[in-house]
Amino acid sequence: MFIGEYQHNIDKKGRINVPSKFRSELGDRFYMTKGLDDSLFCFPQEEWKIFEEKLKGLPLTNKNARGFVRLFFSGATECELDSQGRILIPQVLREHAKIDRELMIIGVGTRVEIWALDQWRHYTDPEQISYDEIAEHMSELGI
Numbered sequence: 001m002f003i004g005e006y007q008h009n010i011d012k013k014g015r016i017n018v019p020s021k022f023r024s025e026l027g028d029r030f031y032m033t034k035g036l037d038d039s040l041f042c043f044p045q046e047e048w049k050i051f052e053e054k055l056k057g058l059p060l061t062n063k064n065a066r067g068f069v070r071l072f073f074s075g076a077t078e079c080e081l082d083s084q085g086r087i088l089i090p091q092v093l094r095e096h097a098k099i100d101r102e103l104m105i106i107g108v109g110t111r112v113e114i115w116a117l118d119q120w121r122h123y124t125d126p127e128q129i130s131y132d133e134i135a136e137h138m139s140e141l142g143i
Helices: 020-026 045-056 063-074 091-096 117-124 131-141
Strands: 005-009 015-017 029-034 040-044 077-080 086-088 102-108 111-116
Touching: 005 015, 020 040, 020 102, 029 045, 029 063, 029 091, 040 045, 045 063, 077 086, 102 117, 111 117
Parallel strands: none
Antiparallel strands: 005 102, 015 086, 029 040, 029 077, 040 111, 102 111
């Protein structure tokens, strides 16, 4: 399970160091795609396959389903760790997540998310998000 948050910088070539605590669970090869809330999602191969199957089951006749599947897969790339534990984030994904220099890598259970540091700080700003309010809505999801 992926947990925690780690602040890193992206180098001039668009590479980042993957936190060592995440490397073994992600594996040598994993998938990265456009995430929600201006983030990037990284899935280990097994979790990617599970999510891929769910997306394949969506009705082709549903416009929102088609749109989500298009954006999810068209932005996806297979990542491979280099000998120093780094990956390259393609330009299109850096633009999607507004990543320029500083970033935050967070564990979110079954996936890793990559955020521009300023985007993450804005998202987690107490004035922007109310954990109590979110918790109230979680009961609607059975939690």
